[in-house]
Amino acid sequence: MAIAADVMRIILMMDRAGLGELAGELYGVLAQGRIIGTSDGSTTELHAESSEQFPAPEQETDDTAYEDAEQIRVTIDFLRTRLVEPVKRLDEAEQIVALLTESKSPVGIYLVDTETGKDTELFSEAARKAAYRLDHLLDPLAQALLRAE
Structure with a gap:
């Protein structure tokens, strides 16, 4: 299947930015295409994200290109x-933890290494800002790409 x-x-931009593993995963998702389940004479689109929609072992499937x-x-x-999500x-x-604990200051969630006791922030402030900036760029990016076709 050809990738647009x-x-x-x-x-390629993701790979050059050090996100090669994620770029490879995206490529794999696109190369696989849509999984179409064909059971009982009906055809439905199946998604790997939901075990309820993922095909049962006995269900016939067909990969359809995007x-x-x-x-x-x-x-x-x-x-x-x-x-982003x-x-x-x-x-x-x-925010929920802060509300539940009635904290007046921001609450941070950290990973703690059980052997060393050292805590690690899940996302740096820069990563958080970048994720929100990316979120605001994704829809305009999609619209621009779709108009260009």
Whole structure:
């Protein structure tokens, strides 16, 4: 299956920016295409993200290539899910903890190494800002790419 030129540029940019593993994962998602389940004479789109929708071992499936416009949508959704949503969910969790503990100052959630006792921040302030900036760029990027086609 061919990857759209604009999407391939995004994948190469991710690789050059040190996100090669994530770029490879995106490439794999796009190369696999949509998984179509065919059972009982009906056809439904299945998603690996949901075990309820993922095909049962006995279910017949067919991989269908994404059209170029669909590749852009899948790429934007992938970037948002992998790079933006984790930061937003952590921010929400910290806000909930602050409310539950009735804290008047911000609450941070950290990973703690059980052997050394050293704590590690999940996302630096710079990473958080970058994720929110990326979130604001993704929709305009998708619209620009779709107009260019």
